[in-house]
Amino acid sequence: MHKLTAFLKSQKVRQYYLVGLLVFFGAGYFWTPSFGQASEPTAASAVVEHVEHFVFFAPFNDPSYSAAEQYALIAILVVAVAGLLYALMLAKQVFSADTGTKKMQDIALAIREGSDAYLGAQFKRIGPLIIIITLILAATFTGVQEAFRWGRAGSFMVGALFSWTVGFVGMRLATAGNVRVAAAATRSYGEAMQLGYRTGTVTGMLTDGLGLLGGTCIFLIFGVQAYEALLGFGFGGTLIALFMRVGGGIYTKAADVGADLVGKIEKDIPEDDPRNAATIADNVGDNVGDCAGMSADIFESYEVTIVAAMILGMATYGHKGVIFPLLVRGIGVLGSIISTYTVKAGPNDTSDTALHSVHRGFWIGSMISVVGFFVLGSLYLHFVPSTTIDPSLLLRFPNLDPANLPSWASFGVAGLDLRPALTCLIGVFLAIGLNKLTSYYTHTMHAPVKSLAKACTTGHATNIIQGFAVGYESTVATIIVIATSILLSVLVYTGTPPLFVAYGVAMAGIGMLTLTGNTISMDVFGPVADNANGIGEMGYDPEAMEKQKPGSYKRARQILSDLDAVGNTTKAETKGIAIGSAVIAAVSLFSSFIAVIAVGSEDKISMMSVDQYLIEAGKITVANPMVFIGFLIGGAVPFLFSSMLIRAVGRAAFYIVKECRIQFRDIEIWEGTKKPDYGRVVDICTNTAQKELIGPGLLAIMSPLFVGFLLGPYALGGFLAGMILVGQLLAVFMSNAGGAWDNAKKMIEDGIYGGKGSEAHKAAVTGDTVGDPLKDTAGPAINPLIKVMNMVSLLTLGLVLHYNIISPKLAVGGSAISTFVTGLLIILAAAGAIAWAVWQSKRDDAVADSFGE
């Protein structure tokens, strides 16, 4: 038995396991078409009314697609591949750079091994779950097109695999780039900065490329009905992002808080002191949290916004409404390729000029994208309505009259409708607005953070109080910006049915994430620079460097410190986009949700009438007690979810503190003559993070099922509305308050109110410690939570409509009792899972007992 366990744990078996899963995922994906072909019109399916004839690769077989459209779709594929090749080229540049001294390489290796171990353990835990969910998705399919049963399930697996790949590669690159940035800093500022940024760009372009490739391939395979498969694809990416965000968030903050509690507070040793056993885990945490978690998060936002846009595009503009978002994304990839390559710094630049260069890159990309999608829109968005063929085509015009289309939407060209491009522009402004807003509330240059630093001079409590005030205020400002962008989308589509407005909002999401490549480059640059600074601290040999070139040590440390500051700023700026994109995607998906209630399943959305939509939308009102109950429960879930995560951080930190204390008792470790067992703390972090992510994951998946099957579809709508609103407010509050506390501390450390070691500094450290699990664990995890709940609701809505115990829509020939029993069983299973998750999150007493040993 022991031998068998050892064999199963061996490196070789683990590799085979991963390869096996990869092959399985791939097979599932490519096997789907043939399966679907085999189930083409049968006697059983032929009796279903209004079933559209489905063929694979319709864009190349259906005469309604012009040759230009077919070439455009191929061009999008080429652009996606170009993005991936660009990422490969940059990865080669990163890997060919100098890796510094042996000591630096050893530290980087320890960080890399810890990061790999974490993702490997996570993959082992999540892999089987993904397979189970795939089978459930296939088994619970309620649509009429059998091709989508496995199409949706297979796409789910591919989405999950892509999301995991983005996270894994992002983290792997970051752990390779950090030591190279530290080595480059000994030579030149520009070289170090460029290397760090390009390390991030690899992940950014991988996200762009894989996201576009996945979406386009699914569309090419499944045509205008791709939304079925796209839902699966988006759900796969979202679920993995949730796990990566939750696991990474718990890991990074548990390691950080644990290292600080023992190192800084108890032992009074500096950050990154090699005697602290949690030092390496702390650096690993930066990678698994900020690289893997954030990359997977943005990837799923990228996917979910395109899923929402394509679903709504089909229901509004037909296949042009589906292809245009893909074209916009293609332009975005091109814009990112060009603009990220322009980000450079000179050998003697400073953090200000470097930051300017990063921002300039973002602006260049934005301009390329805006010009690009207006040019594409002018060429492509031409509609010639013919009421004799289909009167519903007039719905897209204000008051059903093409003449009413305002000149700003048609530019005076008959049949041209540039409103989708205009809403994309709104999205670009939204991204910039959220960037600026986040920067205002969290940057040291502005009043909110200055006020926090000042509050530190009067004590710990005043800092906390002021932080709450700043965080709360920032949520209002963010809501106003997001609401304004939605209002603008409404205004752009004035006079048209709500589904067009929803499409406009979805296109704003597309525009917002146009520059995903740049956004992720900026985000990943943060942990890379942070790690490089740590490696410089632990791995540089000051005397040897000074002997070789006087002043070089100080200069290199200054460069790393400056880059760390730039990275902190860029990382903070991207958080606003992540949260904003979650809300925009959720609002768009909410419209899809109403549409599915109206017609019964996703594959009939294109058959929905405006009246059906309006009738169903009108039923989701707080005047309906069930909806209101759902609304209340939905609003409470983000709090419960956050509570679970914050408790998990505390629990994991306890274990780390305990281990560090044990190691510090070894006097040789204390004296610095013996190396601590870093791996032990890394293992504790990895195992606890894996264990802790199950509960919040279950809550995210099971609570919509519980509400839907217990209270019905309209209550589920209320649940989603409450969850989106509260989740957004809470996420912004936690991210911004935490960011502001963090930067207030940095501000004081830079030399105001007494600097490091002063009373004000101690108050600032308290604020930062309180804010840490908020801004890096719970806050960011709410983004995927919002989307997972939306996706689960959408994917199971067909079942909810049939099996909810309040107002079931009985299937033909179905019995009321069996329907009720089925619904009840699902409710009990969901309630049991949620109860277990809550119970799991309350194991503090047991931990406290063991801690005292």
Added chain:
Amino acid sequence: MTIHYYMLCYRFEALVASQLPPEDFGAYLAVGTKKNTHGNMLFFEVDPALRSTYFRLEDVPNTCVPHQDGSPKRSKYISTYRVLEHLDADVLGKLYLTTADGRVLGLDASTYIETHNGSGPNLFQELCPVSTMVVSTLTPLAFNAYMTDPKNQVGVPRLIFADLLVERTASGHLAGSLPYDHPDHIMECIRGLEADPLKPTKNVTRAPHLHGFFRTIRRGFFLGDQGGIKFYKFPSKEELDVKYHQWWHSATESLVM
């Protein structure tokens, strides 16, 4: 094993015998015992040929012996009261600065040459045998002479003190980077002193919290009495950054006093 003598001068005054060399002794004081001080420590290495009629040194060779397992005796306290006044300045050698996590920096004594920079207002932190923070119009030499003057009713026979930074901004406030507890009060004291030319010193705080203490050191540490003054020059920021990086990093990152 060699017996070393150390005179602890901050955070408390004591004469100690130990078989540990200075760096290990500093680390031991800071982190090697559960009686650790949880903060910065300062101590002098005392001439091993020390002879005294005041301290009972004759017992030391018998009591400061290795433990049964062969490990060195880490500390044998000889006296914890009025130590400084009973040791000649000549027997006090290097001054060791120990951070809270046990990093030790040794400073050699040198001759103090007073320049125009020595003029006030100066901020002095007395370390042993009293620990008052004082602003003064006196230079370090004059301050030492004043404080150890037998005619001075609040004087002491011998004094160890540090010279602290009083960098000011254009608006006359203390620089924000200085971690003093009550910067405004320091400025009030300085202004009070400037308003009264006959007053040489003014107490700021009787027992201040020395947050970020090593970051506030200006020229260095002084050990003086009526016979003269010994100066322990504090390294420049550049030297600290490069030559004593680990110590400086530990000293500047410290959250405690």
